[in-house]
Amino acid sequence: MTAAAGPPAPEWWRDAVFYQVYVRSFADGNGDGVGDLIGVRSRLPYLAELGVDALWITPFYPSPMADHGYDVADPRDVEPVFGDLAGFDALLTDAHALGLRVTIDLVPNHSSHDHEWFRAALAAGPGSPERARYLFRDGRGPDGAEPPNNWPSVFGGPAWTRVPDGQWYLHIFAPEQPDLNFANPEVVADLEETMRFWLDRGVDGFRIDVAHGMAKPEGLPDMVPMDDTGLLADHGPGDHRFDQDGVHVVHRRIRTVLDRYPGTMAVGEVWVSDDVRLAQYLRDDELQLAFNFKLLTAEWDADALRAAVVDSLAAVAGTPAPACWVLSNHDRPRHVTRYGGGELGLRRARAAALLQLALPGAAYLYNGDELGMPDVDLPDAVLQDPIWERSGRTERGRDACRIPVPWSGSAPPYGFSSTPGTWLPMPDGWAGLTAEAQSADPGSMQSLYRTALGLRRGSGLFEGDGLEWLPSPDGCLAFRRPGGLACLVNLSAAAVPLPEGEVLLASDDVAGGTLPPDAAVWLRA
Missing domain, CATH: 3.20.20.80 (Glycosidases)
Structure with missing residues (x-):
């Protein structure tokens, strides 16, 4: 209810x-x-x-x-x-x-070609209310044998498939996924x-x-x-x-x-x-x-x-x-x-x-x-x-x-x-x-x-919608949340000194007072 x-x-x-x-x-x-x-x-x-x-x-x-x-x-x-x-x-x-x-x-955006609506659209024919739920169009060229426009499918090939009565339907994805007409x-x-x-x-x-x-x-x-x-x-x-x-x-x-x-x-x-x-x-x-x-x-x-x-x-x-x-x-x-x-x-x-x-x-x-x-x-x-x-x-x-x-x-x-x-x-x-x-x-x-996840859920350190960028060594990112969490990520090729603060969690060993390459640490600022 x-x-x-x-x-x-x-x-x-x-x-x-x-x-x-x-x-x-x-x-x-x-x-x-x-x-x-x-x-x-x-x-x-x-x-x-x-x-x-x-x-x-x-x-x-x-x-x-x-x-x-x-x-x-x-x-x-x-x-x-x-x-x-x-x-x-x-x-x-x-x-x-x-x-x-x-x-x-x-x-x-689309349904399956097995959806009851699409089966009804194929059966009903051009100009029908059933086809108006999708994007059926006549083709281009003298006999309508060319797609209605040049749109490609994101899965490869054209975004149009022709049906036996000569019309084409739009499918931005696979032919089995006809696009629905949201103007309807x-x-x-x-x-x-x-x-x-x-x-x-x-x-x-x-x-x-x-x-x-x-x-x-x-x-x-x-x-x-x-x-x-x-x-x-x-x-x-x-x-x-x-x-x-x-x-x-x-x-x-x-x-x-x-x-x-x-x-x-x-x-x-x-x-x-x-x-x-x-x-x-x-x-x-x-x-x-x-x-x-x-x-x-x-x-x-x-x-x-x-x-x-x-x-x-x-x-x-x-x-x-x-x-x-x-x-x-x-x-x-x-x-x-x-x-x-x-x-x-x-x-x-x-x-x-x-x-x-x-x-x-x-x-x-x-x-x-x-x-x-x-x-x-x-x-x-x-x-x-x-x-x-x-x-x-x-x-x-x-x-x-x-x-x-x-x-x-x-x-x-x-x-x-x-x-x-x-x-x-x-x-x-x-x-x-x-x-x-x-x-x-x-x-x-x-x-x-x-x-x-436990720290994130149970600590007020993560409060606030913004962050403040902090000075950091070359190849590193450092920021502080309003609640007091500091995060340092080392993307450089060398270890960097840990900032001041209580270490809460690190992705690698920081016992020596440095953060290794390709590692991150959370601290209480």
């Missing part, structure tokens, strides 16, 4: 640490090699002990899985591979009992119904997929040709596929629904690099949070990381929203791998964890971040990401960062499943990476995260 009106709910998300659960790869509860809601539910005590505040669960809705769940056939039910509605309700109840809030993915009131109303369905069940909010999509310019004109039109690219106003002014109308409708459920929120996946444009999504009647991916895309370099922090804070400075920090997710190479891989990448990832969690605002962890999981170099034969096929097998896609989480044991599947045939293969040599092995090691990545 809808939450009753009352005093304003606290904005719990402003400094929350969210944990992204990629359902297929988190925990398999029924032994078929694919993660599911039973598996997620069984690991909730682990997440509560780790010290996160909230979950973001990736799509678990009925889907033919052309894009592993981001092609939604029914947004108000559960895919049988993942469980059922009763199982979701039980997960939600258990999470709330453990003090964990639960947010879920909302995928408004019926489409907006259906999105609102989906939100109410899950909010009435008790979810605490949404992560909005492709939150800079939805709106398309009138007439669907050709876009400026670009060298890189792929996933997660931002090319500004010349790219008509994204960040059109009309998208803000949709976000205001989304916010109107959320405001009827006090204490709920939405975070947007907004791949917009311009600070002014990003801030528009964070106006007081739109999103509560928007991912700022500059920390995720920055090189391991003091100047680059400082610029990422400065820009991210500047982007939200004139908005009601806090900053929102991300190091890895299911669409990008894991930061252990990005930072060099092996022991070097792991050492840098430990330091990056303390940097991310020391910053003001919300933070998002990706499942396995707390274990130091790297990307895995998979053989061609097992790749499943649609990018691989759509690119003519020239781009390997995102499977490498989606390997199942290792929980226990010394060989695959490491407690993820009761079957070794996991949906993506797990490598040998991960015995020391498992959650079980790391829980018993006070020097492990998991222990570092657990300690850091």
Whole structure:
């Protein structure tokens, strides 16, 4: 039932640490090699002990899985591979009992080609109300055999597919993901119904997929040709596929629904690099949070990381929203791998964890971040990401960062499943990476995260929305939070002296009074 009106709910998300659960790869509860809601539910005590505040669960809705769940056939039910509605309700109840809030993915930009609406659109024919829910157009050229415009799909190839009666439909992603027409009131109303369905069940909010999509310019004109039109690219106003002014109308409708459920929120996946444009999504009647991916895309370099922090804070400075920090997710190479891989990448990832969690605002962890999981170099034969096929097998896609989480044991599947045939293969040599092995090691990545999250939650040192940059040696970053926390990150090639203050936590050994290269430390200033 809808939450009753009352005093304003606290904005719990402003400094929350969210944990992204990629359902297929988190925990398999029924032994078929694919993660599911039973598996997620069984690991909730682990997440509560780790010290996160909230979950973001990736799509678990009925889907033919052309894009592993981001092609939604029914947004108000559960895919049988993942469980059922009763199982979701039980997960939600258990999470709330453990003090964990639960947010879920909302995928408004497109549906699956198996959605009842799209099947009806194909059957109804040109000019029908059923087709008006999508973006069907006649082709160009004397016989309409050319796509209606020059837009590319972010997964490779054209963004248009022709149907047997000669018309074409728009799909910014895979052909199995036709774009919905948000100029159609019926489409907006259906999105609102989906939100109410899950909010009435008790979810605490949404992560909005492709939150800079939805709106398309009138007439669907050709876009400026670009060298890189792929996933997660931002090319500004010349790219008509994204960040059109009309998208803000949709976000205001989304916010109107959320405001009827006090204490709920939405975070947007907004791949917009311009600070002014990003801030528009964070106006007081739109999103509560928007991912700022500059920390995720920055090189391991003091100047680059400082610029990422400065820009991210500047982007939200004139908005009601806090900053929102991300190091890895299911669409990008894991930061252990990005930072060099092996022991070097792991050492840098430990330091990056303390940097991310020391910053003001919300933070998002990706499942396995707390274990130091790297990307895995998979053989061609097992790749499943649609990018691989759509690119003519020239781009390997995102499977490498989606390997199942290792929980226990010394060989695959490491407690993820009761079957070794996991949906993506797990490598040998991960015995020391498992959650079980790391829980018993006070020097492990998991222990570092657990300690850091405990300090962040239980100490007033992290209070305040801003930070003050402090003088630091070349190749280092140093800042202080208003509550008194100081953070020093050494990205140089040499050890540097520790600043004055009580050491609270360090990513490496600081017993000698110096901070080693590729390390970070928290101090009570």
